[in-house]
Amino acid sequence: MGHDVEKKNNHLDTLYQPVSIGNLTLSNRIVMAPMTRGFSPNGIPGEEVVGYYRRRAENAVGLIITEGTLINHPAAAEGLGRPNFHGEASLSGWSHVVEAVHKAGGKIIPQLWHVGMARQINGENPNPEALPIGPSGIDVASGEKVTVGMTLAEIDQIVKAFGQAASDAKRLGFDGLEIHGAHGYLIDQFFWQKTNQRQDHYGGDLLARSQFAVEIVKACRQAVGPDFPIVFRYSQWKLGNYSAKLAETPEELSAFLAPLVKAGVDIFHCSTRRYWEPEFEGSPLNLAGWTKKITGKPTITVGSVGLDNNFIDFFTEGKGAKTTSLAPLMERLQKEEFDLVAVGRALLADPAWATKTYENRTDELIPFELGAEKTLS
DSSP, X not given: OOTTOTTOOGGGTTTTSOEEETTEXXXXXXXXXXXXXXXXXXXXXXXXXXXXXXXXXXXXXXEEEEEEEEOSOTTOXXXXXXXXXXXXXXXXXXXXXXXXXXXXXXXXXXXXXXXGGGXXXXXXXXXXXXXXXXXXXXXXXXXXBOSOOOOHHHHHXXXXXXXXXXXXXXXXXXXXXXXXXXXXXXXXXHHOTTTOOOSSTTSSSHHHHTHHHHHHHHHHHHHHOTTSOEEEEEESOBXXXXXXXXXXXXXXXXXXXXXXXXXTOOEEEEEOSOTTSOSSTTOOOOHHHHHHHHHOOOEEEESSTTBSSOHHHHHHHOOOBOBOOOHHHHHHHXXXXXXXXXXXXXXXXXXXXXXXXXXXXXXXXXXXXXXXXXOOO
16 A cells, blocks of 8 residues: 555554554554355355455455355355355365465455354255254244254354364464354344343353353364454344344443453454444443453444445435545544444445545545445344
């Protein structure tokens, strides 16, 4: 990236400064947010996927988080074309992605994913005979029980599958990994009382409902050792309930996060729809800010960075998204409210967003129009 160009945005220097978080050394604080695309036929990422990530690495993205990648379970996917993170062909495809990103000077981590009860029965899915699984078999959207809840053997199987995926991520040369615990997918379904009505030690209060996630983090940590970065993505909101809160107060949030920290999370990726919105009354801190304050761990903020509306309104109401000032973001970053900044739709639309933004070429940015590549995670 041209840091030496004449017309660079000097007020963005903090965003573009190198940063080290544990063993993760990045050229800047810009993160590519995970965005599901469905461009991996039969679960295998090919040359199109290699080029997609390489172009972002070539254009000043400090850290790429891949689209959601499926752990080794027949019901892990919702929809076709999602990339697997298991099997020789898929893992070979990811090794080419890693090689290309590193050659371009970037860093990359996979997002490990299981959709749980978000998988629709009779939908267009890989392994169509496989029924969705979840803590209590409750459909996320309807709240109706559609399958039996996961057995202890199934829970153990999923925990081990995450651990195996973590081991493979390290073996393939990724720079860390992210566990997807947000947005109403499998891990998040254990967090929510509506979808987790278990009577064993995986159900009950929020602390008990976090046990499944804790075991997954521990399995990943055991697989990769003490120095390989583990990111955990979580959200208060979930698909279909955008005002929901797992934790209503900072105290509840602290109780929820503490076991995850103890289990081995290095960085929290705090998913919100609008990064500028305060999380709790009486404080301007957003979710990433509160998470960092509570845990002392580095955090990633995300939510309509560089755009003037959130992605839910964009997809449900068709409202166009225009570029907007990064000044409020920079003010928060300079106060060290959070450490890294994830950019989603803006980077999806324009692989050179980071370069153009820093070089004051915002008039050249490609707009994100309705009908652009679909994003889920």
